[in-house]
Amino acid sequence: MRRITYSCMRRWLFLSTNSLSLLSTEKDSAAKYMMLSSLIWLIVPSLLGLFLAIKLVWPDFLNQSPYLSFGPMRTVHTNGVLLGWLSMVQVGAMYYMLPRLLNTTLWSERLGNVTVWMWNIGMTIGAGTLFMGITSGVEYAELIWPLDLYIVVMVSLVILNAFMTVAQRQERQFYVSVWYFLGSMVWLPLVYLVGNVPVEMIHVPGVHQLNMNWFLGHNILGLWFTTMGVAMVYYLLPKVTGLPIYSHKLSLIGFWTIAIFYVWNGPHHLANGPIPPWLQKAGIVPSLLMIIPVWTVIANVFGTIKNQMNLIRDNVIVKYLITAGIFYLAACLQGPFQSFMSVSAVLKFTHWTVGHAHMAPFATFTFIGMAAMYYIIPRLTGQSLYSWSLANWTYWLGTLGFLVMGLSLWTAGVMQGFAWIDGKDFMAVVEAIRPYMLLRILGGAMMMASMVVFLWNMVMTVRTSQAKIPLEQSDQKVMVQS
Numbered sequence: 001m002r003r004i005t006y007s008c009m010r011r012w013l014f015l016s017t018n019s020l021s022l023l024s025t026e027k028d029s030a031a032k033y034m035m036l037s038s039l040i041w042l043i044v045p046s047l048l049g050l051f052l053a054i055k056l057v058w059p060d061f062l063n064q065s066p067y068l069s070f071g072p073m074r075t076v077h078t079n080g081v082l083l084g085w086l087s088m089v090q091v092g093a094m095y096y097m098l099p100r101l102l103n104t105t106l107w108s109e110r111l112g113n114v115t116v117w118m119w120n121i122g123m124t125i126g127a128g129t130l131f132m133g134i135t136s137g138v139e140y141a142e143l144i145w146p147l148d149l150y151i152v153v154m155v156s157l158v159i160l161n162a163f164m165t166v167a168q169r170q171e172r173q174f175y176v177s178v179w180y181f182l183g184s185m186v187w188l189p190l191v192y193l194v195g196n197v198p199v200e201m202i203h204v205p206g207v208h209q210l211n212m213n214w215f216l217g218h219n220i221l222g223l224w225f226t227t228m229g230v231a232m233v234y235y236l237l238p239k240v241t242g243l244p245i246y247s248h249k250l251s252l253i254g255f256w257t258i259a260i261f262y263v264w265n266g267p268h269h270l271a272n273g274p275i276p277p278w279l280q281k282a283g284i285v286p287s288l289l290m291i292i293p294v295w296t297v298i299a300n301v302f303g304t305i306k307n308q309m310n311l312i313r314d315n316v317i318v319k320y321l322i323t324a325g326i327f328y329l330a331a332c333l334q335g336p337f338q339s340f341m342s343v344s345a346v347l348k349f350t351h352w353t354v355g356h357a358h359m360a361p362f363a364t365f366t367f368i369g370m371a372a373m374y375y376i377i378p379r380l381t382g383q384s385l386y387s388w389s390l391a392n393w394t395y396w397l398g399t400l401g402f403l404v405m406g407l408s409l410w411t412a413g414v415m416q417g418f419a420w421i422d423g424k425d426f427m428a429v430v431e432a433i434r435p436y437m438l439l440r441i442l443g444g445a446m447m448m449a450s451m452v453v454f455l456w457n458m459v460m461t462v463r464t465s466q467a468k469i470p471l472e473q474s475d476q477k478v479m480v481q482s
Helices: 002-012 029-055 070-101 109-131 145-167 176-202 206-241 248-264 266-270 277-289 291-304 310-314 316-339 341-347 351-381 388-421 426-432 434-463
Strands: none
Touching: 029 070, 029 109, 029 351, 029 434, 070 109, 070 145, 070 176, 070 206, 070 351, 109 145, 145 176, 176 206, 176 248, 206 248, 206 266, 206 291, 206 316, 206 351, 248 266, 248 277, 248 291, 266 277, 266 316, 277 291, 277 316, 291 316, 310 316, 316 341, 316 351, 316 388, 341 388, 351 388, 351 434, 388 426, 388 434, 426 434
């Protein structure tokens, strides 16, 4: 019975033919299982996102059940992608990268595998409660408080494993990726607790709740997804290209700028809202300063490959990383632009914001996550990637799909904003932007196709025996240029 259970679970998670154990101590097993199981939370919530786009054109689509109405599907979509796919693939990458950067092993593979199970179980329960409409009712903090406490315990175990790995390190100098990983581990509990506990357990009212909500909504992006993503870029780029990172000092400037200024960005979401004017402006100024860490990342990325730009054409992982950097720059230019009160008065509550909100999670951090899996999974399984041709299809479908969706949403958003200011009838505006919503579906379908091709490539890489990857490729030290 036990073997049958393990076999079923292995097929469900598309894992390797080796037995998956809750208490496995196999080297790199936690990284492998965390990253592979994250694929479930890439595909299912993203498919719900496509269904939501269809509902905006044909509201009766999948309207036979209250569990498939817009509200439950939207919350499962956002929480599944952010807390499921992105968080899991980034933690899995950290489990792989941190020991190699510190010349040691993960402190406890057994504890790492416990967090894999805890993460998947927590996300499954969370998705179930959200589908049933059991939520806190607060955007991006929809999970009920018992699940929030569960997540705090789970993340605490991840933090313990990370810091104990650092404590047993053989490499004394911290490469910049280590700074970003550890910073993320420090900031995540603060951001999550402030954004959830006062709202759900203390019931902070009104405007104060809004401030705490956007402390979570924006800082989970900047002090978790951004810092983890940048850590992965600074690891992957030298590994894939064989070139030293352009400037370690420049990357640390970016780290400390994020640490000091990013935490103030939340109030710019409430521009022209019911908060004090000084607090609105306190959110605008740090938003403008975010160009500094963005510039450090872009300068480092392009500075690293400046003499070998052909790598962008020839290497799909480099292509993903460069494109992610460009979209990250675009997102962080849009953010300060939208934070100005006059601009916010036009764009707030329109489809523009939806297009902006997808740029970082998909076109930046999902791209980095895919690049990481294309690099790491073959090395963890000992197999060559099943198909680099499919990897290129994944890239182009995802990039072009996002551009179609993003441009249609930004155009529709500008139309909406000015039409509302002119006092146009709401339903007349809805009809006017219908063609752009159809384009949104097309772009979303291309993005979904990209994810399906990516999933197939990963599954076949795990299940198909091909040429073994030489060990020296996986153990090459990241080079640093001062």
